[in-house]
Amino acid sequence: AQSVTQPDIHITVSEGASLELRCNYSYGATPYLFWYVQSPGQGLQLLLKYFSGDTLVQGIKGFEAEFKRSQSSFNLRKPSVHWSDAAEYFCAVAHPDRSQGNLIFGKGTKLSVKP
Amino acid sequence: KAGVTQTPRYLIKTRGQQVTLSCSPISGHRSVSWYQQTPGQGLQFLFEYFSETQRNKGNFPGRFSGRQFSNSRSEMNVSTLELGDSALYLCASSQRQGYEQYFGPGTRLTVT
Numbered sequence: 001a002q003s004v005t006q007p008d009i010h011i012t013v014s015e016g017a018s019l020e021l022r023c024n025y026s027y028g029a030t031p032y033l034f035w036y037v038q039s040p041g042q043g044l045q046l047l048l049k050y051f052s053g054d055t056l057v058q059g060i061k062g063f064e065a066e067f068k069r070s071q072s073s074f075n076l077r078k079p080s081v082h083w084s085d086a087a088e089y090f091c092a093v094a095h096p097d098r099s100q101g102n103l104i105f106g107k108g109t110k111l112s113v114k115p
Numbered sequence: 116k117a118g119v120t121q122t123p124r125y126l127i128k129t130r131g132q133q134v135t136l137s138c139s140p141i142s143g144h145r146s147v148s149w150y151q152q153t154p155g156q157g158l159q160f161l162f163e164y165f166s167e168t169q170r171n172k173g174n175f176p177g178r179f180s181g182r183q184f185s186n187s188r189s190e191m192n193v194s195t196l197e198l199g200d201s202a203l204y205l206c207a208s209s210q211r212q213g214y215e216q217y218f219g220p221g222t223r224l225t226v227t
Binding site: 032034036042043044045046049090092094095097098099100101102103104105106107108 | 119146148150157158159160163165170171173205207209211212213214215216217218219220221
């Protein structure tokens, strides 16, 4: 079955520290990959996406993610976390056949930032 | 360019009633998808519309239905509401099927 696993439910980091959020997927083919962020009471904002090509992708707000086919992973990173990054982060996959456009989401990782 | 808009933002209904939620996609986007978000089940796909046709459907009962209009705006309907339907309902639009999706702020539905 297709699935996305975010092993960390909650992570706390100090402001200015680096961040890595883990995402692993189980999928028949190499899917399209996404990271979204959700602040309380709001919808999801797209941080970055991977369709093909360079396995290191840059996104908004200083985030980047690296696709590793051998590990079926798409981890999100940020070199220096800001207090405003506190939110919930969701990894998602979509079928590379664009006729199946639905996203499959992980359960999310809640990020808290210590001053 | 305006983002995805959803109305209403908050809704309180009673069990057994029905509800209609509305979504206006980003201008030029022709695909609209709907998701349900609950603390227990997380984000789950409901259905996807493209060019007024339902292209994909998630694993939800027939009480959940939707449609898309010629201007790409979409509505979803839930009939015979149950307590378990309480959730945040998110609409997302994309230029076409399979492209990155942009989400609206959601409609918070509470069923009492």
